[in-house]
Amino acid sequence: MTIKVDVAIIGAGHAGLNAVKEVRKVTDRWVLINGGPLGTTCARIGCMPSKVAIHLAETYQIRERLGRYGVEGGEHLRINQQAALEHVRDLRDTFVDLVLANTTDEMDAEHLIDGYAEFIDAGRLKVGERIIEPEAVIIATGARSVVPQEWQDADGVLTVDNLFDQEQLPESVAVIGLGPIGLEIGQALHRLGIEVTGFDHGERLARIADPVVNRAAIDIFQREFPLLFGHEPEISRRNGGFAVRSGEREVAVEQIFFAVGRQAHLAPLKLERLGVPLGAQGVPRFDPATLKVSKLPIYLAGDATGGIANLQRAAEHGRIAGFNAVHRRKRRYVSRAPMAIIFSEPNIAIAGRQWNELDQARTAVAQQRFGPVGRALIMGQNRGMMRVYADRRSGRLLGAAMVGPRCEHLAHLLCWAIESGFTVDRALDMPFYHPVIEEALQDALIELREALHASPARGGWRRLAPRLVGT
Numbered sequence: 238m239t240i241k242v243d244v245a246i247i248g249a250g251h252a253g254l255n256a257v258k259e260v261r262k263v264t265d266r267w268v269l270i271n272g273g274p275l276g277t278t279c280a281r282i283g284c285m286p287s288k289v290a291i292h293l294a295e296t297y298q299i300r301e302r303l304g305r306y307g308v309e310g311g312e313h314l315r316i317n318q319q320a321a322l323e324h325v326r327d328l329r330d331t332f333v334d335l336v337l338a339n340t341t342d343e344m345d346a347e348h349l350i351d352g353y354a355e356f357i358d359a360g361r362l363k364v365g366e367r368i369i370e371p372e373a374v375i376i377a378t379g380a381r382s383v384v385p386q387e388w389q390d391a392d393g394v395l396t397v398d399n400l401f402d403q404e405q406l407p408e409s410v411a412v413i414g415l416g417p418i419g420l421e422i423g424q425a426l427h428r429l430g431i432e433v434t435g436f437d438h439g440e441r442l443a444r445i446a447d448p449v450v451n452r453a454a455i456d457i458f459q460r461e462f463p464l465l466f467g468h469e470p471e472i473s474r475r476n477g478g479f480a481v482r483s484g485e486r487e488v489a490v491e492q493i494f495f496a497v498g499r500q501a502h503l504a505p506l507k508l509e510r511l512g513v514p515l516g517a518q519g520v521p522r523f524d525p526a527t528l529k530v531s532k533l534p535i536y537l538a539g540d541a542t543g544g545i546a547n548l549q550r551a552a553e554h555g556r557i558a559g560f561n562a563v564h565r566r567k568r569r570y571v572s573r574a575p576m577a578i579i580f581s582e583p584n585i586a587i588a589g590r591q592w593n594e595l596d597q598a599r600t601a602v603a604q605q606r607f608g609p610v611g612r613a614l615i616m617g618q619n620r621g622m623m624r625v626y627a628d629r630r631s632g633r634l635l636g637a638a639m640v641g642p643r644c645e646h647l648a649h650l651l652c653w654a655i656e657s658g659f660t661v662d663r664a665l666d667m668p669f670y671h672p673v674i675e676e677a678l679q680d681a682l683i684e685l686r687e688a689l690h691a692s693p694a695r696g697g698w699r700r701l702a703p704r705l706v707g708t
């Protein structure tokens with residue numbers, strides 16, 4: 238059977254679904270092709286269930302502070318892991334249902350095709366027995382977990398793809414890869430009562446480029462559970478479980494959780510048949526502004542473009558690819574001040590430019606510890622450190638890296654300021670309340686203002702006196 242359409246969208250994640258919204262404003266001749274379960278990566282295995290597990294683990298962890306507040310009996314509290322996992326699945330299913338109700342549930346079989354697509358050539362797609370001849374194609378096939386060949390489909394190997402479907406959690410887990418997913422899930426599992434050891438071949442936690450913040454973060458999380466850096470972890474089978482070696486250290490665990498990265502999910506599409514050059518991860522060369530692949534009427538969107546996965550970027554890509562697929566005049570993707578948030582406790586966040594992207598000679602740096610921040614002390618979470626960067630010539634804010642309480646909100650404030658071209662002085666003109674975590678940012682900015690006027694030889698920063706009760 239051959240189907241002729243204006244646009245074929247491959248992948249019903251946030252990128253693909255947002256593309257559909259744009260396309261259907263102009264034409265009804267479109268198809269959305271999706272292989273695997275509907276409901277999006279974000280809702281099924283990604284952003285949402287991981288945050289439910291983190292929230293649950295964080296809530297259980299509070300029992301360790303209860304004694305300090307005069308609440309007795311905290312040490313007798315026990316978590317029922319099965320019930321906890323059930324709660325994660327309940328909420329996950331709610332998120333999936335919400336996505337489905339607002340998107341694919343109302344699509345008929347003419348528009349929504351179940352199956353994996355592959356290109357026959359640049360003008361034709363194949364899905365099972367069906368041949369589709371679209372005027373334009375949007376590739377929004379997402380990314381998938383990388384698992385070393387020898388451990389794919391092996392018993393006892395977990396990734397985010399199967400973690401939340403487990404009925405029972407193991408007693409011990411080795412988390413391989415301490416990027417954002419490894420740290421978030423590793424900490425949550427540890428707090429749910431599993432013996433967790435983290436392994437990474439590099440020296441960076443959660444991809445933090447700033448060496449001072451990276452050190453502070455490692456110190457904080459290493460106090461909670463062991464993190465082993467600097468050696469390629471060697472994994473072998475041992476007594477029905479696994480042994481994982483990192484340099485001189487070896488740890489025996491029941492299961493492995495792989496978090497060594499996610500890769501654009503493009504191989505099944507057979508993109509080599511398009512006759513365009515393919516780069517890293519098999520991603521075809523494309524214009525990052527229009528998202529167009531070479532001179533073909535083919536667009537890439539979301540995690541399928543490679544790089545760091547980001548839900549908001551996937552949605553915006555989808556809108557732009559959808560619009561461009563049905564309009565001559567193209568819209569352009571404008572990248573905003575980058576932001577990354579790791580929902581560990583304490584949070585890790587990056588706003589704007591990273592340390593390794595800065596011209597050090599032109600950059601003023603200030604740092605602020607969360608230790609003396611009044612609000613953080615009240616919350617019993619006064620751990621962490623923030624470093625903020627500004628351009629010496631213009632005084633403009635460039636970026637920040639931080640590990641500390643509620644940094645998810647500080648990262649937003651900073652990104653909005655950076656995106657608006659704020660100088661440090663302008664940011665300090667903004668209102669601040671008391672006692673709030675934002676006062677840590679205010680102090681860092683005061684410090685940064687001084688650093689801007691200091692010579693780089695002085696080091697650009699000095700510690701502020703503790704601020705417990707406001708200015």
Ligand SMILES: Cc1cc2nc3c(=O)[nH]c(=O)nc-3n(C[C@H](O)[C@H](O)[C@H](O)COP(=O)(O)OP(=O)(O)OC[C@H]3O[C@@H](n4cnc5c(N)ncnc54)[C@H](O)[C@@H]3O)c2cc1C
Pocket residue numbers: 247248249250251252253270271272273274275277278279282283284285287352353354355377378379380397418502505506538539540541546547548549551
């Ligand atoms: C554990 C985890 C935590 C995360 N946390 C965050 C977070 O806190 N914040 C954040 O911004 N982002 C987070 N992300 C990333 C975010 O979930 C993704 O960036 C986003 O969901 C990607 O959307 P997408 O539309 O590109 O792809 P997806 O939602 O993955 O959709 C792709 C769809 O295409 C289908 N498909 C693949 N190949 C084919 C084919 N050949 N034919 C047909 N269909 C195909 C897939 O089955 C899938 O349904 C997280 C991801 C994970 C895994």
